[in-house]
Amino acid sequence: MDWDFIVGHVNYxxxxxxxxxxxxxxxxxxxxxxxxxxLNIFQTAVFMLYISVGKIDGGTAPIFPxxxxxxxxxxxxxxxxxxxxxTAIVVGIATTSLGLALIVRIRxxxxxxEEDGIYQIEKDIAAEEYRLHNELKxxxx
Amino acid sequence: xxxxxxxxxxxxxxxxxxxxQILVPxxxxxxxxxxxxxxxxxxxxxxxxxxxxxxxxLLLMQVIDGDVISYHIGGWAPPLGIEYRVDAANAxxxxxxxxxxxxxxPFAKVSVAYEVPLRDHALFYSAYLLCFSGLMGxxxxxxxxxxxxxxxxxxxxxxVLIAAGAGKDKRALTAAYDYLIMGTIGATFFVxxxxxxxxxxxxxxxxxxxxxIAAQGGNRTIEAGFAFILVGIGLKLAFYPLHLWLPNAYTYxxxxxxxxxxxxxxxxxxxxxxxxxxxxFGPAFGFEVLTLxxxxxxxxxxxxxxxxxxxxxxxxxxRMLAYSSxxxxxxxxxxxxxxTETGVTAAIVHLFNHGITKAALFMAVGAYVLRAGDxxxxxxxxxGRKMPWTSAAVVIxxxxxxxxxxxxxxxxxxxxxxxxxxxGWWPVALLIVASSLLAxxxxxxxxxxxxxxxxxxxxxxxxxPLTMLVPIWVAALACIWFGIDTDTTLGAARxxxxxxxxxxxx
Numbered sequence: 001m002d003w004d005f006i007v008g009h010v011n012y013x014x015x016x017x018x019x020x021x022x023x024x025x026x027x028x029x030x031x032x033x034x035x036x037x038x039l040n041i042f043q044t045a046v047f048m049l050y051i052s053v054g055k056i057d058g059g060t061a062p063i064f065p066x067x068x069x070x071x072x073x074x075x076x077x078x079x080x081x082x083x084x085x086x087t088a089i090v091v092g093i094a095t096t097s098l099g100l101a102l103i104v105r106i107r108x109x110x111x112x113x114e115e116d117g118i119y120q121i122e123k124d125i126a127a128e129e130y131r132l133h134n135e136l137k138x139x140x141x
Numbered sequence: 142x143x144x145x146x147x148x149x150x151x152x153x154x155x156x157x158x159x160x161x162q163i164l165v166p167x168x169x170x171x172x173x174x175x176x177x178x179x180x181x182x183x184x185x186x187x188x189x190x191x192x193x194x195x196x197x198x199l200l201l202m203q204v205i206d207g208d209v210i211s212y213h214i215g216g217w218a219p220p221l222g223i224e225y226r227v228d229a230a231n232a233x234x235x236x237x238x239x240x241x242x243x244x245x246x247p248f249a250k251v252s253v254a255y256e257v258p259l260r261d262h263a264l265f266y267s268a269y270l271l272c273f274s275g276l277m278g279x280x281x282x283x284x285x286x287x288x289x290x291x292x293x294x295x296x297x298x299x300x301v302l303i304a305a306g307a308g309k310d311k312r313a314l315t316a317a318y319d320y321l322i323m324g325t326i327g328a329t330f331f332v333x334x335x336x337x338x339x340x341x342x343x344x345x346x347x348x349x350x351x352x353x354i355a356a357q358g359g360n361r362t363i364e365a366g367f368a369f370i371l372v373g374i375g376l377k378l379a380f381y382p383l384h385l386w387l388p389n390a391y392t393y394x395x396x397x398x399x400x401x402x403x404x405x406x407x408x409x410x411x412x413x414x415x416x417x418x419x420x421x422f423g424p425a426f427g428f429e430v431l432t433l434x435x436x437x438x439x440x441x442x443x444x445x446x447x448x449x450x451x452x453x454x455x456x457x458x459x460r461m462l463a464y465s466s467x468x469x470x471x472x473x474x475x476x477x478x479x480x481t482e483t484g485v486t487a488a489i490v491h492l493f494n495h496g497i498t499k500a501a502l503f504m505a506v507g508a509y510v511l512r513a514g515d516x517x518x519x520x521x522x523x524x525g526r527k528m529p530w531t532s533a534a535v536v537i538x539x540x541x542x543x544x545x546x547x548x549x550x551x552x553x554x555x556x557x558x559x560x561x562x563x564x565g566w567w568p569v570a571l572l573i574v575a576s577s578l579l580a581x582x583x584x585x586x587x588x589x590x591x592x593x594x595x596x597x598x599x600x601x602x603x604x605x606p607l608t609m610l611v612p613i614w615v616a617a618l619a620c621i622w623f624g625i626d627t628d629t630t631l632g633a634a635r636x637x638x639x640x641x642x643x644x645x646x647x
Binding site: 039043053095099122133136140 | 286289290293297300301304307311312314315317318321322325326328329332333336339340345456517518519522594595597
């Protein structure tokens with residue numbers, strides 16, 4: 001692994017760092033909004049991977065001249081990954097908005113958006129259910 | 142002139158069947174929102190489901206003999222344009238999804254009215270239609286990136302549908318949120334995998350990908366792509382260690398949603414895995430063979446035992462079924478990991494048979510929720526006498542889940558055991574039988590609770606309404622029908638497997 005290899009793959013290094021940062025936030029943070037932020041960073045890393053792959057050495061923006069006289073000597077970047085990522089960005093926005101909408105509802109129902117608090121409330125509900133059902137069971141038998 | 146144009150239209154319509162399959166529910170979804178009428182939401186959903194089923198049937202009949210329909214979206218030829226490619230495998234899956242939707246919707250009318258607040262009905266059915274069309278889109282498309290788009294359409298609407306259970310239990314919200322986080326990670330992994338494939342081959346069309354991967358052989362980029370796709374799809378199909386979202390999602394979702402999702406969503410994901418493992422990569426791709434045998438196969442066996450074991454100790458019928466679903470996914474993955482024609486046939490048949498079995502059982506859950514309020518074993522105790530028809534359907538579904546001869550579940554397990562013997566892996570065959578014994582225990586617990594325990598004194602349960610009983614019994618009778626008449630399902634599955642493995646059709 002020499003210097004050229006490291007510099008030549010700079011987009012991949014950035015992709016890995018950004019992706020792992022996002023994934024780490026999703027896993028490690030207890031705040032539901034922060035998890036969504038992490039998810040966004042994670043998705044952005046993927047957008048970057050796709051877009052950087054479309055770049056061709058010396059390539060210019062893939063826009064043909066208006067008179068459509070295309071000079072064969074001009075190299076264009078690959079526009080397909082850009083188009084794909086346009087779709088993925090829309091999907092990302094939809095996911096984020098849905099996630100935030102769910103958080104609003106969770107806040108209304110639980111009064112907290114911290115994972116620990118929610119977990120405790122759910123544990124209490126489950127314990128109450130368990131107690132109730134054991135009582136019913138013993139009363140019947 | 143007029144007659145000519147009519148003939149022309151009919152011809153075009155027939156040619157456009159693959160895209161109409163998706164478009165009908167896809168257009169109906171915003172339509173229900175724009176009309177905004179709660180009374181019209183259900184009829185629109187049902188009508189578009191029926192149209193989809195008819196189209197799915199027409200498509201299946203065209204490809205059942207091993208033909209392939211290639212439809213170019215917008216007239217752009219593949220590999221540049223998006224191609225819808227219908228063969229026996231995905232026509233079968235699309236037919237399953239459409240059929241389940243037509244069976245579940247009549248049931249959903251009463252169940253949803255009871256479990257979901259009235260003001261949300263138009264939006265609920267709109268999300269349902271989006272999920273429905275997304276699932277069929279995943280199955281029908283022949284473009285790898287298009288799979289991701291449809292996967293996200295179906296997933297996003299699934300999160301909404303699960304959260305709709307919040308009216309009954311607020312834990313539906315956190316279940317939906319957890320699924321959203323894990324589902325999005327899965328989908329993003331999948332799209333990274335596709336990105337790697339695009340880097341390695343320069344194409345996104347599945348048939349084109351297959352050719353180029355076969356021509357250039359495996360390299361690190363393609364292998365990384367395969368690994369990402371496997372993990373991404375693994376999250377969607379609740380592949381054993383990645384299944385954590387499933388039990389809560391199925392337990393707290395409205396019953397009609399659980400019935401529809403359990404029967405279709407994970408099955409469609411299994412199909413995507415099949416498509417990538419066999420059409421795109423192919424058994425010649427050594428890395429895949431090793432991964433399937435040393436990673437997927439052991440985990441599938443663990444899934445069969447661990448999830449069945451957890452299911453035994455549940456005290457909620459609905460949650461028990463959710464865990465049993467994870468175990469059943471294990472059987473399908475096992476069939477895929479065999480990498481033989483019989484194994485793939487077993488996976489496809491089990492996909493169908495388990496779909497109808499779980500639809501019947503989850504709909505019965507909906508009936509119990511309507512009449513007893515909940516499905517804890519204490520709440521449904523003694524309902525075998527109060528709700529004889531629903532409970533009898535539960536028994537049939539349970540038998541099919543175990544794999545008792547004469548039910549659909551038996552056929553798929555039989556083919557799976559056959560595939561194990563063909564490979565000479567008799568310990569695996571023994572494990573399949575042993576894990577079915579665990580199914581006997583968890584099904585027996587429910588039967589015992591329903592028939593042998595006294596009912597609660599305050600129980601006012603009566604038999605479920607006919608609109609619920611008919612769909613439940615259609616699914617239950619299908620369990621028996623496909624356990625006796627195996628030609629339709631096994632035949633279609635064999636053609637599909639042969640098509641996936643590129644063998645001459647039968």
